[in-house]
Amino acid sequence: MESYPVQVNVLLSHEDNDDPCDAWITEEMAFNLSPLKKAWQEQYNKISGKIIINLQGWEEQIIYDF
Secondary structure, X not given: OOOOOEEEEEOOOOOXXXXXXXXXXXXXXXXXXXXXXXXXXXXXXXXXXXXEEEEOOOOOOEEEEO
């Protein structure tokens, strides 16, 4: 989304493969955000910046500073 700083809406989903998903998941996950960073750098012709990530279902905005 064009704003200052730029924002992106994100939806994480899980393929359950017919698992009833009754367990409470507590594992920590990591995601590679370098494609998002690269797209920003190419669009704005700058090396460093900030992107606000709006994660669906998560109340707080996530700030990706690079």
